[in-house]
Amino acid sequence: MNIAYQKLVSLNKEISLLTSTASCLGWDQETYLPKKSIQHRADQLSYLSGKIHALNTGDDFRTKLEAAEKEAQQGEPNHTQTANLREWRHQLEKSNKLPQELVEKSSQCSSLAKAAWSDARQKNDFTIFAPHLTELVNLAKEKAELWGYEDEPYDALLGCYERGAKTADIANIFDKLRPQIIETARAAVGRSKSNPARQLIGPFPIDAQKRLNQEVAKSIGFDFDAGRVDTTTHPFCTTLGPQDIRLTTRYYEDDFTASLFGMMHEAGHGLYEQGLPASDFGLPSGNAVSLGIHESQSLLWEAHVGRSRGFWNKWFSRAQELFPQLRDWTVDEFLHTINQAQYSLIRVDADEATYDLHILLRFQIERQIINGEISVNDIPSVWNDHFKEMFGITPDSDTNGCLQDIHWSMDGLGYFPTYTLGNLNASQLFSAATKDTSIREAFEHADYSPLLSWMRANIHAHGSTHLPQDLMKLATGETTNPEYHLAHLKRRFLTES
Amino acid sequence: MNIAYQKLVSLNKEISLLTSTASCLGWDQETYLPKKSIQHRADQLSYLSGKIHALNTGDDFRTKLEAAEKEAQQGEPNHTQTANLREWRHQLEKSNKLPQELVEKSSQCSSLAKAAWSDARQKNDFTIFAPHLTELVNLAKEKAELWGYEDEPYDALLGCYERGAKTADIANIFDKLRPQIIETARAAVGRSKSNPARQLIGPFPIDAQKRLNQEVAKSIGFDFDAGRVDTTTHPFCTTLGPQDIRLTTRYYEDDFTASLFGMMHEAGHGLYEQGLPASDFGLPSGNAVSLGIHESQSLLWEAHVGRSRGFWNKWFSRAQELFPQLRDWTVDEFLHTINQAQYSLIRVDADEATYDLHILLRFQIERQIINGEISVNDIPSVWNDHFKEMFGITPDSDTNGCLQDIHWSMDGLGYFPTYTLGNLNASQLFSAATKDTSIREAFEHADYSPLLSWMRANIHAHGSTHLPQDLMKLATGETTNPEYHLAHLKRRFLTES
Numbered sequence: 004m005n006i007a008y009q010k011l012v013s014l015n016k017e018i019s020l021l022t023s024t025a026s027c028l029g030w031d032q033e034t035y036l037p038k039k040s041i042q043h044r045a046d047q048l049s050y051l052s053g054k055i056h057a058l059n060t061g062d063d064f065r066t067k068l069e070a071a072e073k074e075a076q077q078g079e080p081n082h083t084q085t086a087n088l089r090e091w092r093h094q095l096e097k098s099n100k101l102p103q104e105l106v107e108k109s110s111q112c113s114s115l116a117k118a119a120w121s122d123a124r125q126k127n128d129f130t131i132f133a134p135h136l137t138e139l140v141n142l143a144k145e146k147a148e149l150w151g152y153e154d155e156p157y158d159a160l161l162g163c164y165e166r167g168a169k170t171a172d173i174a175n176i177f178d179k180l181r182p183q184i185i186e187t188a189r190a191a192v193g194r195s196k197s198n199p200a201r202q203l204i205g206p207f208p209i210d211a212q213k214r215l216n217q218e219v220a221k222s223i224g225f226d227f228d229a230g231r232v233d234t235t236t237h238p239f240c241t242t243l244g245p246q247d248i249r250l251t252t253r254y255y256e257d258d259f260t261a262s263l264f265g266m267m268h269e270a271g272h273g274l275y276e277q278g279l280p281a282s283d284f285g286l287p288s289g290n291a292v293s294l295g296i297h298e299s300q301s302l303l304w305e306a307h308v309g310r311s312r313g314f315w316n317k318w319f320s321r322a323q324e325l326f327p328q329l330r331d332w333t334v335d336e337f338l339h340t341i342n343q344a345q346y347s348l349i350r351v352d353a354d355e356a357t358y359d360l361h362i363l364l365r366f367q368i369e370r371q372i373i374n375g376e377i378s379v380n381d382i383p384s385v386w387n388d389h390f391k392e393m394f395g396i397t398p399d400s401d402t403n404g405c406l407q408d409i410h411w412s413m414d415g416l417g418y419f420p421t422y423t424l425g426n427l428n429a430s431q432l433f434s435a436a437t438k439d440t441s442i443r444e445a446f447e448h449a450d451y452s453p454l455l456s457w458m459r460a461n462i463h464a465h466g467s468t469h470l471p472q473d474l475m476k477l478a479t480g481e482t483t484n485p486e487y488h489l490a491h492l493k494r495r496f497l498t499e500s
Numbered sequence: 501m502n503i504a505y506q507k508l509v510s511l512n513k514e515i516s517l518l519t520s521t522a523s524c525l526g527w528d529q530e531t532y533l534p535k536k537s538i539q540h541r542a543d544q545l546s547y548l549s550g551k552i553h554a555l556n557t558g559d560d561f562r563t564k565l566e567a568a569e570k571e572a573q574q575g576e577p578n579h580t581q582t583a584n585l586r587e588w589r590h591q592l593e594k595s596n597k598l599p600q601e602l603v604e605k606s607s608q609c610s611s612l613a614k615a616a617w618s619d620a621r622q623k624n625d626f627t628i629f630a631p632h633l634t635e636l637v638n639l640a641k642e643k644a645e646l647w648g649y650e651d652e653p654y655d656a657l658l659g660c661y662e663r664g665a666k667t668a669d670i671a672n673i674f675d676k677l678r679p680q681i682i683e684t685a686r687a688a689v690g691r692s693k694s695n696p697a698r699q700l701i702g703p704f705p706i707d708a709q710k711r712l713n714q715e716v717a718k719s720i721g722f723d724f725d726a727g728r729v730d731t732t733t734h735p736f737c738t739t740l741g742p743q744d745i746r747l748t749t750r751y752y753e754d755d756f757t758a759s760l761f762g763m764m765h766e767a768g769h770g771l772y773e774q775g776l777p778a779s780d781f782g783l784p785s786g787n788a789v790s791l792g793i794h795e796s797q798s799l800l801w802e803a804h805v806g807r808s809r810g811f812w813n814k815w816f817s818r819a820q821e822l823f824p825q826l827r828d829w830t831v832d833e834f835l836h837t838i839n840q841a842q843y844s845l846i847r848v849d850a851d852e853a854t855y856d857l858h859i860l861l862r863f864q865i866e867r868q869i870i871n872g873e874i875s876v877n878d879i880p881s882v883w884n885d886h887f888k889e890m891f892g893i894t895p896d897s898d899t900n901g902c903l904q905d906i907h908w909s910m911d912g913l914g915y916f917p918t919y920t921l922g923n924l925n926a927s928q929l930f931s932a933a934t935k936d937t938s939i940r941e942a943f944e945h946a947d948y949s950p951l952l953s954w955m956r957a958n959i960h961a962h963g964s965t966h967l968p969q970d971l972m973k974l975a976t977g978e979t980t981n982p983e984y985h986l987a988h989l990k991r992r993f994l995t996e997s
Contacts, residue, residue, distance in 0.1 A: 020548075023540070023544065024544050027525055027544075036744065037726050037727055039744075040726065040742075043742060047524075050514070050518075228535050229536040229537065231532060244537045244540035245537075245540060246536035247534050247536075247541075
């Protein structure tokens with residue numbers, strides 16, 4: 004029974020051997036590759052991605068999928084089988100709708116755009132980047148038309164990162180969020196200013212940071228027999244196999260919390276990947292469902308766990324052992340330091356209280372560009388006006404303003420909203436999980452295995468069998484609702500610290 | 501012109517993208533792979549090796565090779581093209597002569613044999629390993645018959661590791677070597693015993709060892725922009741791309757010379773790989789020619805350079821800086837310590853003076869087994885008798901005797917003689933290179949770039965375009981001749997130290 008379905012599963016398992024091989028090459032490139040070998044690595048990866056693309060879109064895949072769909076109509080497929088068939092059909096159609104020339108043009112354009120973006124940033128000259136971004140925007144619009152959309156072209160771009168999401172729904176959520184988060188951020192920043200925190204003073208030896216991070220990662224459930232941590236300039240989490248999840252972080256001698264929270268963030272992604280059904284590796288049911296859900300897992304462990312009082316009640320004494328300069332600090336002082344709110348021009352430096360402002364700004368601009376309401380040349384002034392309105396300050400340069408992020412140059416229009424979705428989902432999932440008083444109590448005593456078990460059962464185990472918003476509903480009783488995150492921010496920044 | 505040849509080159513370049521990808525997976529497995537991911541890695545490697553095998557032996561390869569051969573007959577191929585065609589033809593015939601069932605049976609048998617060998621070693625019970633070895637010997641004989649040979653079946657096995665080598669030639673060389681090396685070893689061991697050396701006393705901190713090794717590797721010409729050094733239990737050198745050569749070594753806190761000489765050995769392999777023509781990567785002309793030549797390069801840098809007076813005249817003061825316990829040592833004392841001769845039951849612990857005795861013993865036994873002159877069950881007694889004769893001592897156990905090496909269990913019959921070939925070639929090449937007085941003088945002042953340039957020009961640049969013995973003749977004026985190595989050993993162990 005399910006013979007046609009099983010054949011399709013085998014083909015996808017085969018493809019997953021190649022994609023996970025490419026992941027290994029990619030991981031090695033970021034961590035250990037000698038610099039003269041970059042061209043050979045690019046040749047290897049381009050060869051593999053050609054093979055993977057051919058298998059994913061070839062006649063064999065189509066024929067096997069059609070046979071399995073036919074079989075499913077005649078039989079009684081279970082939920083997982085139905086979901087996998089749905090996702091495979093979606094992937095095949097999506098990839099077949101773009102002509103090869105457009106894919107290649109996009110990739111070439113993005114290569115040039117990345118170089119131009121870097122140059123423009125260095126020279127603080129948006130006009131260097133503008134023609135490249137204009138072309139990327141036009142290509143994105145072209146792709147959106149080919150993929151198709153219900154309400155507006157931005158839907159098609161957003162859908163690349165957040166399966167099933169609609170722009171209007173996101174806009175609706177963000178509109179609710181906007182006035183309250185502006186107000187909460189303003190109050191939090193004011194409070195932090197009027198009550199300055201002690202500053203951490205290095206050096207915090209890197210070996211000691213590594214030891215602390217390792218102990219913390221273990222304690223929250225990261226399995227080092229099925230993963231590891233390395234060092235890179237840009238931290239990431241990548242999956243090389245069903246039991247091979249690799250994180251990276253970076254170390255600063257003057258602030259151990261940067262590597263610790265960075266590692267907890269990536270470990271959050273890693274716990275999700277380690278919790279996906281290993282036997283379904285390479286199938287939609289064994290894959291993470293969306294960026295907005297993935298980011299909810301990383302933020303849960305970084306922000307809700309890592310910046311909480313219960314966590315530091317347990318771990319602060321260990322930090323004091325490793326870093327003697329902390330010995331005359333109290334846990335309260337330390338919590339106050341790590342939970343300061345401050346406006347920053349730069350998104351990646353932003354704290355929890357102000358982070359979403361950066362995303363709301365980008366979403367609004369992206370949507371207007373794609374809908375043709377503003378042109379690429381308008382971006383610097385639109386950016387600065389909105390920034391002034393939301394943050395009360397004006398960027399001192401485009402380099403610290405609309406040129407700060409790499410995403411657009413990487414053809415990533417539609418990506419940004421998933422960061423805030425991640426924040427909202429994290430707070431909502433945390434709130435739902437801790438309704439169970441045993442989870443709440445364990446959490447307050449820094450025992451996170453009940454919380455992890457809840458995420459395993461309610462999020463990880465489902466893979467991509469539910470669409471993201473269906474999964475949120477299943478797990479929490481409602482689709483993404485910004486109230487939980489607003490409540491979390493108010494509690495953390497206006498009540499607790 | 502050469503259109504058919506160029507098509508064959510393209511196919512081989514494509515195959516090399518896959519083989520170097522497999523090398524990356526293999527390297528990662530030995531260095532950083534999380535332990536639960538071993539099965540997935542095995543699945544990936546088996547998938548890739550299937551693809552590589554299919555490409556190497558498929559109709560497309562055969563058709564392209566035939567077309568290129570035809571084209572060559574009608575044109576005027578250069579030396580490299582002729583050599584590549586010769587090697588491709590050899591590879592294709594060799595791999596097509598074995599039926600798939602035999603290859604699979606061999607691989608299964610070896611998997612079981614490795615487990616049995618490990619068990620037999622632990623229990624010091626040869627009878628646990630004997631039936632597996634018997635089967636491996638029978639399979640090896642079967643393969644030899646299918647591959648074909650001129651004089652005796654052992655030729656076919658030897659040829660897997662040393663292209664074009666004949667058993668009778670090796671036996672002839674080894675017969676010349678035998679009486680003299682037995683005598684030299686005896687004298688060297690006696691001399692060392694009568695003049696005991698100072699013992700190194702740890703701890704030698706591992707970070708300091710790494711620093712010294714890195715500086716030494718750089719100074720002998722290893723390019724860290726096209727390679728790196730990592731840590732593993734079993735040191736090795738592997739090639740992940742034309743400019744991506746990775747070495748490993750292991751560290752002991754009580755003896756810094758183990759990691760240093762181990763690293764110099766692997767760096768010697770690495771220098772060869774870094775010196776192969778990068779533009780011919782994946783073609784025979786871009787590949788190392790044989791194990792006996794490869795090992796000559798590793799031994800040149802480990803033994804001729806690393807254990808020489810000139811080397812330590814330069815480096816001993818740096819070692820004293822890093823390891824203060826050496827400060828009251830003289831260079832002479834240190835040289836005497838690192839160039840001691842002593843009989844060892846274990847091959848991998850053997851010093852230069854006694855190492856080849858271990859190989860002569862193994863070659864003799866392997867040849868007799870394959871020729872049916874002795875049976876597998878005779879091995880323990882034959883081993884011990886020969887050992888007594890050559891070393892003057894009898895192994896205390898089979899674990900420390902005929903069960904010590906992994907090679908036979910890995911289906912590696914025919915491999916051992918290449919170690920001694922490597923020793924002989926190293927001495928012969930070193931002697932030929934240092935006939936040039938400028939190379940000799942630079943060598944004595946620990947400036948090795950002229951020596952490396954000579955190896956680059958006379959060995960590395962040729963890839964596999966000459967058969968190993970032709971290459972030796974081209975580089976030194978004669979085929980492998982044991983006199984140079986005997987002279988080197990006498991100088992080092994009976995004159996100098």
